[in-house]
Amino acid sequence: MAQTHSRAIVLSIGDELVLGQSLDTNSRWLSERLLDRGVAVVRHVTVADDAHAIASEIGRASGDAELVVVTGGLGPTMDDLTREALAGAMGDELVEDGAALAQVRAWFSTRGREMPAPNRVQALRPARAECLGNTAGTAPGLRAAIGRADVFCLPGPPREMRPMFERFVAPALRPSREVRARIVRTFGLGESRVAELLGDLMDRDRNPLVGTTASAGVVTVRMRWEGARGADPPRSDAASGPGTAPFWGDGAIDDTERRVRAALGAAVFTPIGGDGDQELAAVVVDLLRSRGERLAVAESCTGGLVGSLITAVSGSSAAFTGGWITYTNAMKAGELGVPQDMFAEVQAGAPGAVSGEVARMMAAGALTRATHEIGGAAGVHHALAVTGIAGPDGGSEAKPVGTVWVCRASGDGTVDCRRFHFGGGRDSVREWSAVTALGMLRLKLDGQDLKLPGEQERWRA
Amino acid sequence: MAQTHSRAIVLSIGDELVLGQSLDTNSRWLSERLLDRGVAVVRHVTVADDAHAIASEIGRASGDAELVVVTGGLGPTMDDLTREALAGAMGDELVEDGAALAQVRAWFSTRGREMPAPNRVQALRPARAECLGNTAGTAPGLRAAIGRADVFCLPGPPREMRPMFERFVAPALRPSREVRARIVRTFGLGESRVAELLGDLMDRDRNPLVGTTASAGVVTVRMRWEGARGADPPRSDAASGPGTAPFWGDGAIDDTERRVRAALGAAVFTPIGGDGDQELAAVVVDLLRSRGERLAVAESCTGGLVGSLITAVSGSSAAFTGGWITYTNAMKAGELGVPQDMFAEVQAGAPGAVSGEVARMMAAGALTRATHEIGGAAGVHHALAVTGIAGPDGGSEAKPVGTVWVCRASGDGTVDCRRFHFGGGRDSVREWSAVTALGMLRLKLDGQDLKLPGEQERWRA
Numbered sequence: 002m003a004q005t006h007s008r009a010i011v012l013s014i015g016d017e018l019v020l021g022q023s024l025d026t027n028s029r030w031l032s033e034r035l036l037d038r039g040v041a042v043v044r045h046v047t048v049a050d051d052a053h054a055i056a057s058e059i060g061r062a063s064g065d066a067e068l069v070v071v072t073g074g075l076g077p078t079m080d081d082l083t084r085e086a087l088a089g090a091m092g093d094e095l096v097e098d099g100a101a102l103a104q105v106r107a108w109f110s111t112r113g114r115e116m117p118a119p120n121r122v123q124a125l126r127p128a129r130a131e132c133l134g135n136t137a138g139t140a141p142g143l144r145a146a147i148g149r150a151d152v153f154c155l156p157g158p159p160r161e162m163r164p165m166f167e168r169f170v171a172p173a174l175r176p177s178r179e180v181r182a183r184i185v186r187t188f189g190l191g192e193s194r195v196a197e198l199l200g201d202l203m204d205r206d207r208n209p210l211v212g213t214t215a216s217a218g219v220v221t222v223r224m225r226w227e228g229a230r231g232a233d234p235p236r237s238d239a240a241s242g243p244g245t246a247p248f249w250g251d252g253a254i255d256d257t258e259r260r261v262r263a264a265l266g267a268a269v270f271t272p273i274g275g276d277g278d279q280e281l282a283a284v285v286v287d288l289l290r291s292r293g294e295r296l297a298v299a300e301s302c303t304g305g306l307v308g309s310l311i312t313a314v315s316g317s318s319a320a321f322t323g324g325w326i327t328y329t330n331a332m333k334a335g336e337l338g339v340p341q342d343m344f345a346e347v348q349a350g351a352p353g354a355v356s357g358e359v360a361r362m363m364a365a366g367a368l369t370r371a372t373h374e375i376g377g378a379a380g381v382h383h384a385l386a387v388t389g390i391a392g393p394d395g396g397s398e399a400k401p402v403g404t405v406w407v408c409r410a411s412g413d414g415t416v417d418c419r420r421f422h423f424g425g426g427r428d429s430v431r432e433w434s435a436v437t438a439l440g441m442l443r444l445k446l447d448g449q450d451l452k453l454p455g456e457q458e459r460w461r462a
Numbered sequence: 463m464a465q466t467h468s469r470a471i472v473l474s475i476g477d478e479l480v481l482g483q484s485l486d487t488n489s490r491w492l493s494e495r496l497l498d499r500g501v502a503v504v505r506h507v508t509v510a511d512d513a514h515a516i517a518s519e520i521g522r523a524s525g526d527a528e529l530v531v532v533t534g535g536l537g538p539t540m541d542d543l544t545r546e547a548l549a550g551a552m553g554d555e556l557v558e559d560g561a562a563l564a565q566v567r568a569w570f571s572t573r574g575r576e577m578p579a580p581n582r583v584q585a586l587r588p589a590r591a592e593c594l595g596n597t598a599g600t601a602p603g604l605r606a607a608i609g610r611a612d613v614f615c616l617p618g619p620p621r622e623m624r625p626m627f628e629r630f631v632a633p634a635l636r637p638s639r640e641v642r643a644r645i646v647r648t649f650g651l652g653e654s655r656v657a658e659l660l661g662d663l664m665d666r667d668r669n670p671l672v673g674t675t676a677s678a679g680v681v682t683v684r685m686r687w688e689g690a691r692g693a694d695p696p697r698s699d700a701a702s703g704p705g706t707a708p709f710w711g712d713g714a715i716d717d718t719e720r721r722v723r724a725a726l727g728a729a730v731f732t733p734i735g736g737d738g739d740q741e742l743a744a745v746v747v748d749l750l751r752s753r754g755e756r757l758a759v760a761e762s763c764t765g766g767l768v769g770s771l772i773t774a775v776s777g778s779s780a781a782f783t784g785g786w787i788t789y790t791n792a793m794k795a796g797e798l799g800v801p802q803d804m805f806a807e808v809q810a811g812a813p814g815a816v817s818g819e820v821a822r823m824m825a826a827g828a829l830t831r832a833t834h835e836i837g838g839a840a841g842v843h844h845a846l847a848v849t850g851i852a853g854p855d856g857g858s859e860a861k862p863v864g865t866v867w868v869c870r871a872s873g874d875g876t877v878d879c880r881r882f883h884f885g886g887g888r889d890s891v892r893e894w895s896a897v898t899a900l901g902m903l904r905l906k907l908d909g910q911d912l913k914l915p916g917e918q919e920r921w922r923a
Binding site for chain 2 (some may be wrong): 013017018019020021023024025026029030031033034035036041042043044046047048049054081184190193194196197203205210212213214215216217223225228270298300302303304305306307308309312313314315317318319321322323324325326327328329331332334335336371373374376387391392393394414422424425426427428429451455457
């Protein structure tokens with residue numbers, strides 16, 4: 002038990018997990034907590050309620066890592082086999098733990114019930130293991146040593162597992178390294194373009210290590226510095242006084258962040274010194290709030306998704322007025338004042354519902370109308386309009402599925418209206434459209450510009 | 463390649479997964495799909511972007527199972543190492559695949575862009591492996607044989623991975639067992655109430671096996687019959703002629719479905735003979751379309767989420783007119799005609815923005831206004847309105863966070879307006895609110911009623 006925990010492995014137990022009936026959220030939660038405390042998780046493994054498979058994974062994990070955290074399989078039923086598997090991996094017999102039995106009994110008696118007979122097995126533990134008290138449920142946890150590894154078994158339900166992690170696992174951690182992590186998010190560059198711009202910052206042997214992940218146009222750049230336990234992170238290698246780099250402290254991770262930001266320029270939407278975990282919608286809401294400005298939306302093919310992303314942000318009511326879901330042409334005309342004759346087919350010489358003209362009329366209509374509703378100085382400062390063909394039907398040769406016009410119009414008279422082509426099916430087209438609308442507003446609020454992914458054509462006033 | 467796939471192992475690759483920065487949803491999705499087709503997954507493993515670790519897991523998995531599905535690590539950047547790891551596990555060199563390179567290039571050129579240099583590595587494959595085309599992104603998949611195992615590598619983004627699974631993996635499966643799976647979805651009962659009503663249908667040694675999963679009020683009941691390869695499922699044990707059970711065929715799984723439906727009654731929204739995978743919104747769209755009816759929405763705390771769920775359904779334009787996101791009181795008044803004096807504080811004797819009165823006015827306003835826009839016989843037949851306190855701020859003793867009014871008003875003069883209390887934080891309150899609104903419309907369209915989860919009070923005309 003003298004060695005440090007330099008590697009950890011998380012095991013999740015349950016038929017419902019391997020059969021795909023439930024989603025394992027414990028592994029992610031535990032990994033995040035462990036990393037924050039300087040212990041890196043190197044593997045997650047999920048196996049069924051099968052004592053042999055569980056014992057085999059516990060044995061393998063305790064050879065590969067100094068810390069093993071197991072969740073699940075501690076319930077009272079016949080398919081709860083983690084106790085038996087741990088005993089098998091240790092070569093121990095199961096014995097009844099008197100204190101644990103008293104605790105399980107007490108859990109029921111404080112709820113005015115007798116302990117059901119099957120729950121008695123929850124007080125069993127391998128002879129050399131220790132029971133860990135559970136205040137949120139009946140299942141005690143277990144702690145044991147196998148070889149050089151510390152093994153903790155916790156119950157599967159997150160509301161029992163999480164407090165037991167904080168109470169028993171966290172204080173027992175002996176991290177071998179210092180870890181500093183940071184996140185910067187971007188919109189406007191593909192993941193491969195981001196990698197190209199980052200160049201050797203993404204070298205796999207670099208410290209801090211830099212990696213990217215992408216989701217619907219948002220590319221997240223993650224930086225992680227690791228050093229020896231107790232070591233100070235290296236000081237910045239840039240000769241930057243407070244005047245030149247007022248937002249960063251010292252240390253190589255700050256220098257890495259500075260280089261990442263310099264390389265990716267206008268695409269970075271995470272504010273300097275901000276919480277890198279913030280989504281694009283949250284950054285837009287913050288930017289609007291800090292200016293005292295408000296937004297309205299006019300949505301056709303996104304059908305409310307832009308509004309939904311914005312209002313998912315707590316505090317958005319200070320920056321968001323609302324809007325119109327104008328899924329039919331009649332709604333576009335009646336609510337936003339788009340002239341009916343714009344909707345005629347292309348053959349008739351009119352632009353049609355999916356056109357820059359209609360997108361601009363939608364945005365202008367939303368801006369005017371929302372400002373009128375709210376009135377006067379507290380009016381609406383920006384409107385976002387989206388009209389497009391999400392598919393799978395409704396495309397034509399001139400306007401294939403995935404054609405989307407996004408228009409941002411602002412009270413200062415500027416209008417930014419662009420045609421995009423997005424691939425990947427209906428959900429993808431809708432998601433890209435909504436995120437792109439937010440991205441266009443973010444560029445405006447940050448005084449930046451970029452050619453965006455999928456951008457085909459632009460109309461600007 | 464002659465043996466059957468009796469066991470499968472799913473590997474997920476990515477630093478962001480083991481470090482807890484992203485949640486792996488692919489393993490669950492793949493397990494569910496594989497099981498439906500008769501291949502049981504016995505293990506999920508997640509490892510970091512580390513070529514040695516990936517190769518070692520691929521090697522171990524191909525010894526333990528006949529089918530290995532790997533997701534992630536196929537992007538264009540230096541931390542995408544699945545290609546290299548697969549080559550290592552196979553003992554092959556990496557070679558460039560001409561057809562794959564042409565596909566990656568084409569992906570960019572159809573978007574009017576040059577292929578960035580880093581993407582060239584995506585056309586690499588182990589010499590004896592095969593590239594699998596990706597129509598939703600740049601990353602080709604890979605297929606190889608290691609010993610007796612078939613190994614498929616698919617990209618990590620679900621939107622790319624899922625269609626590639628259907629296109630390449632599903633047709634290649636050679637299940638060792640016959641499996642019949644069926645799904646019935648419900649809204650309106652808690653998961654434990656569903657379990658209670660199903661009783662011994664949920665016994666673990668029953669075949670078909672019946673299990674439940676729950677998500678934001680929708681409880682999904684899954685039935686799975688398993689038998690030897692080539693075996694016929696048993697015939698129904700109910701003496702049902704075409705007259706008595708016109709919708710079911712023969713077989714024990716049909717009998718199980720009949721019992722499940724009988725036990726759960728009005729809460730079941732999956733139509734008889736329908737696709738059990740259909741979400742509530744899709745069922746609502748189908749019900750509306752089959753009646754030639756249309757819906758409008760008026761959303762406050764959901765901010766567009768109801769509209770977004772509806773318009774996520776392909777073909778929803780025939781059933782959905784659009785609506786209003788009235789996030790401010792001014793929008794509720796100006797757009798939907800809610801009298802301004804209703805918004806005063808409770809102390810002043812007015813109902814306030816979160817009240818049954820305002821919800822009813824919002825629904826009535828949306829119904830009238832949308833019908834007027836569309837006009838005449840093609841008008842709008844139903845409106846859904848939602849107003850509530852999603853939190854974390856804005857609650858009071860009289861109206862705590864989670865208080866939500868949902869109102870359904872229809873052209874036949876019926877109004878169903880209910881107060882709910884939902885827990886679980888902002889996202890949860892919004893999601894439950896939106897799904898509940900759809901659930902109330904579904905009950906109306908199916909001529910059913912139920913007291914719904916979280917329901918506190920009801921006002922009906």
